[in-house]
Amino acid sequence: MAHPESRPQPKRELLRDAERTRAEVLAVATEVFAESGYSGARVDEIAQRTRTTKRMIYYYFGGKEQLYLAVLENAYRGIRDAEQLLQVDHVDPVVAMRRLAELTFDHHLDHQAFIRLVSIENIHRGAFIARLDSLRSLSQPATSLLDEILGRGRAEGAFRDDVDALDVHIVISSYCVFQVANRHTFGFLFGVDFTDLSQRARMRRMIGDVVVGWLTTR
Structure with missing residues (x-):
């Protein structure tokens, strides 16, 4: 028994x-x-x-609308959770910034539905996301982490002081979204296959180079 x-x-x-x-x-x-x-x-x-x-x-x-809102919130929460797992407290700020850029790149390519959802929401002019006040607070850790890395980099004299966290976030996000949102059109026009593993590795290194190069240029 x-x-x-x-x-x-x-x-x-x-x-x-x-x-x-x-x-x-x-x-x-x-x-x-x-x-x-x-x-x-x-x-x-x-x-x-x-x-x-x-x-x-x-x-x-x-209902359908509430389900869609839950999907949106969950999708945004995914990238924020991934960022919080990045341990960069005691890492050289240049290395930390590169790691954050590469992590964002990987997450976007591994969660392409997220990019499509963002594109759809922009087509609707943000009609649904505007109802999710929780996403404003959910997005704060993204710039907070960047602020932390930028602050340490400036203190060590590694980073320029005329770029803020939102600037960096825009550059990284724009690049990463492009890989997914324009994959088919860009691939057709220029014969580039963003799904090719060697191409992906190259593009991953590139975003790290772009961000680090930009921040360390006086």
Whole structure:
């Protein structure tokens, strides 16, 4: 006979099941919204591609719009979480800045649905993201980390002092987004395959060179 303490707790099991289901729905919904946009995405399709029902999706998220907002928030949270895992407290600021640029590059290429979602949201003129006040505070760590690295670099005389964190964030983000957003058009026009591993490695080094070179130029 099993010991009473070894038996699973029903409420805990239900909670874990709910968390797993919610995570699965978010992952699939991210792909569907990224593929079809907000207007083209169908909750029925998301339900078919998961182990749940349309009714349960509405139960967890409230509706299509609320699901899309959850997808947006989760996508932005992904890059912020990745940045916070970067340990650069005791790293040379030049090396730290290069690592941050390369991490951002890797994350964008490994999470291309995120870029498509951002593009779709800009097509809608930010109509949905404007409802997510939480993203303002969520984005603060990005510039805070850059401020920290820039501050140490300036103190050591390595970085110029006329560039701020938002400037650097714009340069890195623009470059990384370009690799995904313009992959097909740029590839066709210039015969460049951004998915080629050697090309990816080269472009990864390039963003590090660009940012470090810019910041260390007087």
